[in-house]
Amino acid sequence: MPKCLVCYKWTLDEQDIKIKPEDLSLDSSRAKGKISDFDRNAVEEAALIVEKEGGAVEVLSYGTAAVKLSLKDVLSRGAEKAHWIADPSAENADAAVTANVLAAAIRKLGPYDLILCGEGSSDLFNQQTAPRLAALLGLPCLSFVQKLTVEGSTVTATRKLEDCQETATVSGPVVISVLSEINKPRIPTLKQVLGAAKKPNEEIKIADLGLKPEDLQPKALRQSVKGFVMQRRNVVYKESSAAENVAKLTASLASEGLC
Amino acid sequence: MADDKFDAIVVGAGLAGSACAYTLAKAGKNVLLVERGNTAGSKNVSGGRLYTYALELLEPDLYKRAPLQRKIVREQVMLLNERGATTIDYFNPDFGENIPQSYSVIRAVLDEWFAAEVEAQGGMVASGILVDGLIEENGKIVGILTGGEEMRADVVVAADGVNSLLGQKAGLFPDVKSHAVGVGVKETIELPDNLINARFGVTAEEGAARVAIGCTEGISGGAFLYTNKGSISLGIVFNPEQAAKQQRHIQDIFQDFKMHPAIQALIEGGTSVEYGAHLVPEIGYQGIPKQLHREGFLVVGDAAQFGINTGLIIRGMDLAIVSGLAAARAIIASPSTAEMGALYMKQLEELLLVANQRAYQNFHGIFEISRIFGGYPKLANDAMQFMFTVDGKTPTPMVKGLLRAVKKHATFGQMIADGWKAYRSL
Numbered sequence: 001m002p003k004c005l006v007c008y009k010w011t012l013d014e015q016d017i018k019i020k021p022e023d024l025s026l027d028s029s030r031a032k033g034k035i036s037d038f039d040r041n042a043v044e045e046a047a048l049i050v051e052k053e054g055g056a057v058e059v060l061s062y063g064t065a066a067v068k069l070s071l072k073d074v075l076s077r078g079a080e081k082a083h084w085i086a087d088p089s090a091e092n093a094d095a096a097v098t099a100n101v102l103a104a105a106i107r108k109l110g111p112y113d114l115i116l117c118g119e120g121s122s123d124l125f126n127q128q129t130a131p132r133l134a135a136l137l138g139l140p141c142l143s144f145v146q147k148l149t150v151e152g153s154t155v156t157a158t159r160k161l162e163d164c165q166e167t168a169t170v171s172g173p174v175v176i177s178v179l180s181e182i183n184k185p186r187i188p189t190l191k192q193v194l195g196a197a198k199k200p201n202e203e204i205k206i207a208d209l210g211l212k213p214e215d216l217q218p219k220a221l222r223q224s225v226k227g228f229v230m231q232r233r234n235v236v237y238k239e240s241s242a243a244e245n246v247a248k249l250t251a252s253l254a255s256e257g258l259c
Numbered sequence: 260m261a262d263d264k265f266d267a268i269v270v271g272a273g274l275a276g277s278a279c280a281y282t283l284a285k286a287g288k289n290v291l292l293v294e295r296g297n298t299a300g301s302k303n304v305s306g307g308r309l310y311t312y313a314l315e316l317l318e319p320d321l322y323k324r325a326p327l328q329r330k331i332v333r334e335q336v337m338l339l340n341e342r343g344a345t346t347i348d349y350f351n352p353d354f355g356e357n358i359p360q361s362y363s364v365i366r367a368v369l370d371e372w373f374a375a376e377v378e379a380q381g382g383m384v385a386s387g388i389l390v391d392g393l394i395e396e397n398g399k400i401v402g403i404l405t406g407g408e409e410m411r412a413d414v415v416v417a418a419d420g421v422n423s424l425l426g427q428k429a430g431l432f433p434d435v436k437s438h439a440v441g442v443g444v445k446e447t448i449e450l451p452d453n454l455i456n457a458r459f460g461v462t463a464e465e466g467a468a469r470v471a472i473g474c475t476e477g478i479s480g481g482a483f484l485y486t487n488k489g490s491i492s493l494g495i496v497f498n499p500e501q502a503a504k505q506q507r508h509i510q511d512i513f514q515d516f517k518m519h520p521a522i523q524a525l526i527e528g529g530t531s532v533e534y535g536a537h538l539v540p541e542i543g544y545q546g547i548p549k550q551l552h553r554e555g556f557l558v559v560g561d562a563a564q565f566g567i568n569t570g571l572i573i574r575g576m577d578l579a580i581v582s583g584l585a586a587a588r589a590i591i592a593s594p595s596t597a598e599m600g601a602l603y604m605k606q607l608e609e610l611l612l613v614a615n616q617r618a619y620q621n622f623h624g625i626f627e628i629s630r631i632f633g634g635y636p637k638l639a640n641d642a643m644q645f646m647f648t649v650d651g652k653t654p655t656p657m658v659k660g661l662l663r664a665v666k667k668h669a670t671f672g673q674m675i676a677d678g679w680k681a682y683r684s685l
């Protein structure tokens with residue numbers, strides 16, 4: 001009966017973020033929050049495992065004060081208890097800082113048999129949290145997982161690699177990061193939503209984690225964030241024969257080093 | 260609280276539902292507000308002008324807390340022909356000084372705020388939940404069904420909007436008939452505030468409300484335009500049956516309206532950020548179903564077809580709030596579910612909702628005068644063009660010129676008939 005912990009991030013919904021045409025800066029003033037997409041898969045997977053095998057699911061998130069907005073949602077998805085760390089440092093945290101904070105919290109809360117993460121977050125998609133966590137906690141790590149089975153203390157994972165699938169087994173505690181195809185996250189029912197309001201959640205103060213100042217100091221510093229806009233060349237080839245048009249097109253692509 | 264039983268379940272977190280749930284929660288009732296959208300307001304479409312007396316009825320000064328946009332101080336009526344526009348502009352900076360008369364609002368923002376207020380009062384809000392049925396026992400409604408789950412309550416309030424599924428499930432009224440509803444489309448266009456202020460002659464906190472007729476190709480209906488903070492809401496409401504007969508698509512009519520030179524100039528440089536279509540209860544008092552309750556079940560807001568559309572004024576949101584309040588008061592005051600329905604009807608009378616609806620009860624007769632939506636706006640513009648044309652040629656005598664403009668669009672017989680019809684409707 002595995003004891004599971006899912007780490008999740010409360011991100012802005014990218015659909016609500018607009019790019020300002022003047023300077024390509026981002027306008028997120030209207031953006032709502034959501035549980036990062038792959039993390040939602042991770043919560044679902046833990047819930048499915050526990051529904052089958054027994055055990056328990058807890059969740060953990062490190063974010064700014066906004067992280068509190070996630071509790072009702074995450075608790076309606078099958079988790080029994082939420083732990084959250086709300087600290088301004090999360091605003092500029094890089095993957096190392098995030099992993100430091102989460103690992104410290106897990107040491108305090110744990111041990112867990114399975115620690116699940118999404119493969120990457122919807123906003124930064126660093127794909128580093130799971131491997132870093134594993135390294136900090138001294139645990140094995142299975143990433144890119146598209147199928148997961150747990151039997152007793154044996155965890156079997158199918159990993160999706162570039163051009164093949166790999167199946168791996170681990171026994172004992174492990175950190176896993178999942179892909180979106182692993183499952184289809186549930187839409188919480190009314191009872192699950194109402195139940196969420198009664199489930200416990202607990203704040204962990206970052207000061208109580210025994211972290212050193214340098215643990216919270218991001219080494220990768222974000223200098224700027226800009227929207228990406230496709231620029232079209234607007235070239236139309238109007239030769240009389242298709243062959244000529246194709247020749248011109250390929251020549252032009254070649255001159256740009258594109259073929 | 261028993262785990263699966265509430266004092267009241269309110270379905271739909273529009274203004275009617277939130278007003279009802281807010282009042283119930285404030286009175287200490289154990290209330291559940293259920294909304295199908297992922298957040299309250301995410302699916303709701305209104306032009307966006309709220310008459311604030313309704314919020315004031317709910318709770319004095321509540322409007323001061325609400326995220327409203329601009330206080331409307333300019334009322335404008337536009338009569339359009341193909342490329343011209345005759346605009347009447349009434350400016351009153353003190354309109355409704357103590358309780359400002361109306362504000363432009365953005366539903367996504369307002370509804371989300373309102374649902375949060377319900378939670379702050381101790382109400383339970385569950386969003387992302389579609390209610391798909393009612394539980395009936397011994398002739399009473401005793402709860403709701405959603406995705407195979409049951410949830411029980413002493414009373415269910417249907418605040419689920421114009422196409423009320425629950426009202427139909429309760430057997431209170433058949434499907435909405437197409438002649439009873441108008442179709443509305445609305446677009447929100449972002450525009451910097453300094454441009455809005457300059458184009459509409461308002462200061463930063465003030466706003467303009469504009470209605471336009473003559474833009475629906477003779478189909479009964481009209482357009483509206485409201486100034487928000489940093490955006491403009493504009494849209495069209497019209498009769499879907501007539502449009503179908505003329506084989507016109509609402510998108511095309513709306514597009515033509517936006518391309519009209521007088522409208523284009525107002526929205527130029529803006530970015531469209533939202534587009535939605537929705538039904539509107541249109542025929543007012545006569546459209547309200549005879550029966551708005553059953554034991555354990557009350558219908559409020561658009562679901563009850565409350566609405567007033569005079570062509571100059573579209574009201575639905577204020578009536579939604581007032582009816583939500585009426586239902587809540589009835590629930591609070593009733594010793595048992597048996598009396599609730601009658602008390603609700605009494606509250607609707609006491610809060611003057613019925614009087615408001617009745618005052619306009621024949622009004623939709625106006626909408627049957629097709630010339631109002633084509634001929635007469637054209638006439639106004641032709642008359643203006645005649646009066647303001649100076650070209651050095653021998654001027655046509657005033658009366659003759661004006662008569663010529665009139666005759667182009669209507670005979671005297673038609674005008675008298677239309678006038679009589681209008682008189683009877685008012």
Ligand SMILES: Cc1cc2nc3c(=O)[nH]c(=O)nc-3n(C[C@H](O)[C@H](O)[C@H](O)COP(=O)(O)OP(=O)(O)OC[C@H]3O[C@@H](n4cnc5c(N)ncnc54)[C@H](O)[C@@H]3O)c2cc1C
Nearest residue numbers: 271273274275295305306308390419420443560561575576
């Ligand atoms: C284009 C247009 C312009 C308008 N302009 C104005 C205006 O300027 N001023 C004005 O006062 N009125 C205006 N109205 C009318 C106004 O929008 C409505 O009268 C008002 O929204 C009614 O509020 P309501 O709460 O009854 O219903 P709604 O606002 O429709 O709310 C119903 C809620 O119920 C939810 N719901 C529905 N079914 C279910 C279900 N089965 N389960 C769970 N939830 C459900 C919906 O998601 C929605 O949130 C306009 C309408 C339109 C279409």
